[in-house]
Amino acid sequence: MVLIITLYFYITKISKVCVGEMVSVKVLLFAIFREKYGIKETELEFDGTLNGFLKALGEKISPKLVEDIYDPESKYIKNNLIVMVNGRNVKDIKGELKFNNGDTVAIFPPVAGG
Amino acid sequence: MPGGYVGKIGVIDLTEGSIRIEETSEILGKKYLGGKGYALALLYEHAKDLEEKGKALSDLNPLGPDNAIVFATGPATGVPGFPSPGRYHVMALRSPLTGSIGSANSGGEWGPFLKFAGFDMLFIKGAADSPVYISVVDGCIEICDASDYWGKNVFDTDDLLKKEVGGKNVSVACIGPAGENLVPMANIVNDKHRAAGRTGLGAVMGSKFLKAIVVSGSESVPVADMEKFREASREALEKERKNSVTAEGLPTYGTAILINVLNNAGALPFKNWQSGYNPEADKISGETLTKNYLVKKRPCWGCNIACGRVSSVKTGPYQILLTEGPEYESIWALGNTTGVMDLEAITKANHLCNEFGLDPISTGSTIAAAMELRQRGLIKDEYLHGMDLSFGNAATLVESIWRIAYKTGFGKYMALGSKRLCEIFGAPELSMSVKGLEMPAYDPRGVKGMGLNYATSNRGGCHVTGYTVSPEILGIPTKIDPLTIEGKAQWVKTFQDFACVVNSTVNCLFTTFALSVADYANLLSAVTGWNLTEEEIMRIGERIYNLERLIMSKFGFTDKDDTLPPRLTSEPMPEGPAKGQVVELEQMKKEYYRLRGWVNGIPTPEKLKELEIEL
Numbered sequence: 222m223v224l225i226i227t228l229y230f231y232i233t234k235i236s237k238v239c240v241g242e243m244v245s246v247k248v249l250l251f252a253i254f255r256e257k258y259g260i261k262e263t264e265l266e267f268d269g270t271l272n273g274f275l276k277a278l279g280e281k282i283s284p285k286l287v288e289d290i291y292d293p294e295s296k297y298i299k300n301n302l303i304v305m306v307n308g309r310n311v312k313d314i315k316g317e318l319k320f321n322n323g324d325t326v327a328i329f330p331p332v333a334g335g
Numbered sequence: 336m337p338g339g340y341v342g343k344i345g346v347i348d349l350t351e352g353s354i355r356i357e358e359t360s361e362i363l364g365k366k367y368l369g370g371k372g373y374a375l376a377l378l379y380e381h382a383k384d385l386e387e388k389g390k391a392l393s394d395l396n397p398l399g400p401d402n403a404i405v406f407a408t409g410p411a412t413g414v415p416g417f418p419s420p421g422r423y424h425v426m427a428l429r430s431p432l433t434g435s436i437g438s439a440n441s442g443g444e445w446g447p448f449l450k451f452a453g454f455d456m457l458f459i460k461g462a463a464d465s466p467v468y469i470s471v472v473d474g475c476i477e478i479c480d481a482s483d484y485w486g487k488n489v490f491d492t493d494d495l496l497k498k499e500v501g502g503k504n505v506s507v508a509c510i511g512p513a514g515e516n517l518v519p520m521a522n523i524v525n526d527k528h529r530a531a532g533r534t535g536l537g538a539v540m541g542s543k544f545l546k547a548i549v550v551s552g553s554e555s556v557p558v559a560d561m562e563k564f565r566e567a568s569r570e571a572l573e574k575e576r577k578n579s580v581t582a583e584g585l586p587t588y589g590t591a592i593l594i595n596v597l598n599n600a601g602a603l604p605f606k607n608w609q610s611g612y613n614p615e616a617d618k619i620s621g622e623t624l625t626k627n628y629l630v631k632k633r634p635c636w637g638c639n640i641a642c643g644r645v646s647s648v649k650t651g652p653y654q655i656l657l658t659e660g661p662e663y664e665s666i667w668a669l670g671n672t673t674g675v676m677d678l679e680a681i682t683k684a685n686h687l688c689n690e691f692g693l694d695p696i697s698t699g700s701t702i703a704a705a706m707e708l709r710q711r712g713l714i715k716d717e718y719l720h721g722m723d724l725s726f727g728n729a730a731t732l733v734e735s736i737w738r739i740a741y742k743t744g745f746g747k748y749m750a751l752g753s754k755r756l757c758e759i760f761g762a763p764e765l766s767m768s769v770k771g772l773e774m775p776a777y778d779p780r781g782v783k784g785m786g787l788n789y790a791t792s793n794r795g796g797c798h799v800t801g802y803t804v805s806p807e808i809l810g811i812p813t814k815i816d817p818l819t820i821e822g823k824a825q826w827v828k829t830f831q832d833f834a835c836v837v838n839s840t841v842n843c844l845f846t847t848f849a850l851s852v853a854d855y856a857n858l859l860s861a862v863t864g865w866n867l868t869e870e871e872i873m874r875i876g877e878r879i880y881n882l883e884r885l886i887m888s889k890f891g892f893t894d895k896d897d898t899l900p901p902r903l904t905s906e907p908m909p910e911g912p913a914k915g916q917v918v919e920l921e922q923m924k925k926e927y928y929r930l931r932g933w934v935n936g937i938p939t940p941e942k943l944k945e946l947e948i949e950l
């Protein structure tokens with residue numbers, strides 16, 4: 222039986238993630254990450270959790286990328302990075318970070334301009 | 336004078352052909368630092384003089400001899416070891432594009448070299464009756480005949496004048512054909528590719544028949560407390576070296592790295608702001624620029640960050656073997672908002688903007704406005720003489736630059752700027768400008784604080800007046816949600832005041848990604864010998880912003896002008912991450928005025944007294 226464990230609210234949509242169900246998300250790498258790992262865009266399949274995302278990212282691209290973006294102390298995405306899920310910075314997303322089928326995850330190193 | 340200043344201001348009246356050398360005032364330095372703040376204080380005195388002579392400021396012609404223009408450095412400019420000390424600020428009492436204060440900032444070498452030539456600032460009024468240039472060399476100022484240079488582009492003028500004047504540390508700030516032709520989007524270009532870009536200051540120079548200012552000299556800038564300064568400098572530069580933005584992001588990719596960031600956040604204005612998301616933005620991104628066209632980095636004088644780009648388009652119709660830029664704003668204005676997804680054409684268009692002396696932000700935005708007017712059938716064929724004014728047409732983009740500079744063909748309409756263009760063709764709401772100044776590359780429907788900043792920015796639609804993109808999108812110094820309005824008024828006010836400090840210091844705003852108000856207080860105290868606290872620094876910033884507001888109010892500006900194009904407040908973002916969003920401007924404005932102590936968008940007498948602004 223599939224058990225609904227969370228309802229996740231985005232600005233324009235309400236989605237759900239179910240235990241045992243896999244989600245597929247598009248991952249975009251930018252700036253130095255794009256250069257370092259030689260990848261612009263890829264698809265990941267995982268269980269919709271942050272841990273699942275990181276595991277799939279490490280396997281598909283490189284464990285080093287996981288080290289680059291994940292802070293084991295805070296157990297979250299590193300504070301100085303710009304990581305967006307469907308254009309929303311993960312730091313602006315309230316509650317537990319969950320991924321939904323069809324999401325786009327954009328990963329930037331610390332950058333600025335003007 | 337204390338450290339940080341070379342102690343002299345050149346006062347030049349081009350009508351009379353007279354030159355006076357005055358002492359830089361320690362009193363004004365303490366109140367306004369230098370750069371933008373000190374220049375405003377001088378312009379305010381000039382405005383009062385005009386009023387005393389019975390001239391109403393509301394009637395002041397920005398292109399008439401009564402307008403004045405100030406080239407100003409600050410206590411940081413030209414001081415080795417001060418973070419990014421290679422910039423200067425230009426202020427005019429009135430901008431021909433907006434009718435408000437004229438204000439722009441530039442890097443390169445010109446600012447430090449003015450100081451090495453022996454001057455903190457140049458105050459210029461009146462108008463010559465034939466072309467002149469001003470030579471400032473080793474403590475001497477001379478007004479020279481520029482007949483041979485009038486009509487020449489920026490690059491030729493720069494080369495020829497450098498050769499003619501010669502000397503050590505020589506640098507030229509000049510106008511191109513756009514400034515000569517009084518195009519209100521004309522800029523002042525120094526060192527060929529660095530520009531005081533916004534508010535049409537090139538046209539102010541053009542109206543005075545002033546082609547260029549050449550500076551050269553070898554004076555050094557005194558520092559009041561060298562030991563303290565070395566320590567403050569070491570600390571600040573160490574912070575920059577440890578900061579991933581100033582140590583890696585900006586040097587590696589330049590400012591254009593923001594194209595993908597803002598596009599992914601759904602706040603990169605596309606096709607004259609009809610959307611905030613461009614599915615093809617990566618084609619014109621900083622990553623693409625770096626990979627395919629970057630030759631090397633080029634820092635402004637004394638800067639460790641080095642965000643400047645030297646690029647090359649090696650082949651093809653838009654070949655340009657060596658140029659500088661394009662920067663984030665120019666790529667956006669010439670590319671994203673015109674729908675031109677060809678980075679080679681954008682690079683060429685940017686090069687031509689520098690060659691002819693045009694502000695790429697206002698120029699690109701005006702071309703985009705024309706494209707939307709055409710899209711809606713509001714510009715008829717007979718105006719275009721065969722030019723295809725459709726979004727995305729790279730050839731039209733490049734052609735439009737010289738047409739605007741020379742006011743020829745449809746260029747004579749676009750040369751008016753987007754506000755007047757859209758008024759003429761019956762759709763004023765399509766000008767994406769505030770107070771007549773075209774807004775830059777952030778759609779505030781996806782970055783709400785920027786909406787308030789654009790609306791209340793004294794010089795009009797400007798990002799650097801109060802760059803809340805920093806906390807809202809980049810998470811610097813801390814991350815705040817770009818789609819909410821709570822607390823944004825305070826952020827905008829603080830950023831606007833601090834930007835005044837930086838533009839009066841004068842160094843580069845990019846240092847603030849790594850340095851705090853406390854760092855500025857330390858550095859400035861050490862250089863000048865004054866004991867400047869963080870509170871005093873922010874009070875100086877607030878004083879400058881209020882003085883600027885006060886002067887604008889004399890031209891008739893009120894809260895009614897603190898507004899946004901209706902598209903941003905009533906047309907919900909059609910797609911992307913900010914879909915459905917509009918800017919709730921009035922709510923934010925109310926809070927902002929309360930924090931500022933302004934009534935009807937104007938500082939009250941009590942506020943002015945509190946800030947020690949003399950009426």
Ligand code: SF4
Pocket residue numbers: 419420421422442443633634635638639640641642643843844845
């Ligand atoms: S950071 Fe860039 S714009 Fe600022 S002073 Fe340095 S090179 Fe110039």
